[in-house]
Amino acid sequence: MEFRYIYRGLGVGVLGGLLAFVFARIFAEPFIQDAIDYESGRDEAQSALDAAAGHHAGHEGAEVFSRSVQSNVGIGVGMAVFGLAIGGLFVVAYLVVSRRYPDVRPRVLACLLAAAGFVSLYLVPFAKYPANPPAVGHEETIGARSALYVTMVAVSVIAMGLAMVTGRWLAGRVGTWNASLLAAAVFLVLVAVAMGLLPAFGHLASNKAEYGNFATETPQPLQAPDGRIVYPGFPADVLFKFRFYSVISQLILWSTIALGFGALAERLAAAPARRAGAALAEPAATEPTPTPAG
């Protein structure tokens, strides 16, 4: 029984990931390339500064995969697998929640759950720690940044769960509409407190010591010892486009899951009922005939 839902959830997840990949390949890859070009240019400028100061330039790490593999195959596989995983988590949540709300139509429930997933798994963590293109982010803080990001995701998902439980508990007392508003308020307060408590990436101790007091790790202009700017800061337009397209591709993925799974779940929910209806219809059709005779 559940497997028919699970296969469909995984399927629409992969489909959503692939659609998001098509969008990413067309719209986002040019900006990812811009970011990588910025990084190489900046590294060259830094090497020139180091050479002028008499330091030996650090060697460049060997490429494991070429840019063409990364930007065509790698991102496609990565986003399809991400879609598969999100589809799996979504269908588990759907099967758990649909039992508690048997009166909600499958396609409505699928939309609500996908919205909750998009907001709690992606949008709220994004508000605190937005997606960064290559060149933004210091290699030595990857451990701290990963831990903080995963913490933010976990807090956000748990807060969403608590808000849903609260909403269900309040619905019988203040009505569904007011309970939903109060549940949303619970969610916002919980994630706002978490955002206030967690540090910004730029305020990590090692970043403050090395780069000064900045909220983010976005590269600042590179200055020569005499204060002259030899390489600009990271281009703001590239950063905006990358982040904006990141949000859109997640919207594509979650919308595909919401609408695709919703439609499939409607058909699944209707199928056994139709069979039961057919089984009932047969005796109902034969029964009336003997009644007038008797």
Add this chain to the structure above:
Amino acid sequence: MTTPVAQTDNRSITFPLTARRAALGLTALLSLLLLYFIGVDQGATSLFGSDTHIHEFVHDARHFLGFPCH
């Protein structure tokens, strides 16, 4: 002497492993494992030593999906 203690109230809390629970648990677990490999592995932590093939292969997706990357 022998006061009736709560002996009779000895029912265990059962959580039977039904097919449904197994299917849901396994799906969730495997999904989380996939998310880990796409988003985190070979950055902060690594299951296969200092190899970076997974990280480099899904590099663009990791950036674009919002996970921290080097």
